[in-house]
Amino acid sequence: MADANKKPPVNKKPSAKKKSPVKRKAKKGVPVQLKLVLLCALLVLLSPFYYGYVLKMFASSWRWFRDIGSNPHYHIYKSFNIPIPEKYSIHGIDVSSYQGKVDWQLVKNMREDSVHISFAFIKATEGILQVDPYFQRNWREAPKAGIICGAYHYFRPKLSGKWQAKFFLQNVKIEKGDLPMVVDIEQLDGVPPEKMRDELTQFLKYITVNTKTKPIIYSGLKFYNNYLLGYFDDYTLWLAHYYEPELEVSKTAKWRFWQHSDKASVNGIGHVVDFDVFNGDTLTFKKLLVR
Numbered sequence: 131m132a133d134a135n136k137k138p139p140v141n142k143k144p145s146a147k148k149k150s151p152v153k154r155k156a157k158k159g160v161p162v163q164l165k166l167v168l169l170c171a172l173l174v175l176l177s178p179f180y181y182g183y184v185l186k187m188f189a190s191s192w193r194w195f196r197d198i199g200s201n202p203h204y205h206i207y208k209s210f211n212i213p214i215p216e217k218y219s220i221h222g223i224d225v226s227s228y229q230g231k232v233d234w235q236l237v238k239n240m241r242e243d244s245v246h247i248s249f250a251f252i253k254a255t256e257g258i259l260q261v262d263p264y265f266q267r268n269w270r271e272a273p274k275a276g277i278i279c280g281a282y283h284y285f286r287p288k289l290s291g292k293w294q295a296k297f298f299l300q301n302v303k304i305e306k307g308d309l310p311m312v313v314d315i316e317q318l319d320g321v322p323p324e325k326m327r328d329e330l331t332q333f334l335k336y337i338t339v340n341t342k343t344k345p346i347i348y349s350g351l352k353f354y355n356n357y358l359l360g361y362f363d364d365y366t367l368w369l370a371h372y373y374e375p376e377l378e379v380s381k382t383a384k385w386r387f388w389q390h391s392d393k394a395s396v397n398g399i400g401h402v403v404d405f406d407v408f409n410g411d412t413l414t415f416k417k418l419l420v421r
Contacts (some may be wrong), residue, residue, distance in 0.1 A: 204375035209242040213397040215375055218407035220415055222249035227264045229401050234275035236398030251279040252310060256284035258297045280350060281311025287319040291332035299340060308420045311337055312346045312368065316353050323357045343420050351379060385409060386402065
């Protein structure tokens with residue numbers, strides 16, 4: 131028999147072990163140096179100069195890609211809508227009544243990359259009777275905008291060179307800091323080359339004596355090669371030769387200005403305009419000015 135006084139065994143659950151508290155890792159702060167780097171990067175990204183740099187780099191890359199296979203020193207400037215030879219740093223235009231009323235401040239303010247307009251040749255007279263109707267306005271307003279100016283006369287070989295010079299001087303008063311006066315000769319006007327050169331010589335001498343400054347001779351490259359080369363080599367030349375990356379001219383030619391396009395678009399001018407470069411640096415350009 132079972133012992134009535136014997137107590138049944140008590141099932142004791144094993145006591146749960148006490149868990150030790152979990153140690154949490156302390157959060158580490160962002161290093162001060164990293165904060166400074168991030169702050170600088172943020173400032174750069176928010177800076178308009180950064181985006182200007184990126185845009186400029188993108189434009190340069192696109193221009194390089196677009197100009198593959200072409201002359202790397204002669205590419206299109208979109209703002210001016212013409213290709214411009216790049217090895218020249220001083221740029222200008224020449225205007226007459228054909229361009230109408232010019233806003234010279236807009237002309238001065240226009241810029242693409244390093245190309246901006248520093249000088250302008252302005253038509254003043256033609257023959258012995260014609261004065262350009264916009265000359266006085268252009269001659270007054272262009273210098274106000276900070277553009278260095280020179281006046282030019284359209285020469286007619288069938289008329290007296292001396293009288294044309296007198297007429298030119300009656301309408302143009304040059305001052306210190308101006309470009310020398312210019313004679314534009316580009317046609318025979320029905321006379322023999324010898325007659326043209328004789329009248330042109332009279333014009334040049336009269337201007338030189340009365341202004342104490344030798345004029346600049348402007349002509350198209352073909353006309354110069356055919357009729358002027360070897361006769362006026364001691365005069366500064368301004369030659370027209372369009373849509374080419376280089377001016378191919380005799381090594382004896384003392385040229386300083388090159389009219390390389392007649393189709394430029396310029397802010398402030400309602401018609402296309404001739405575009406020019408100066409052959410030389412800033413110091414050479416200043417030496418050329420009237421003293």
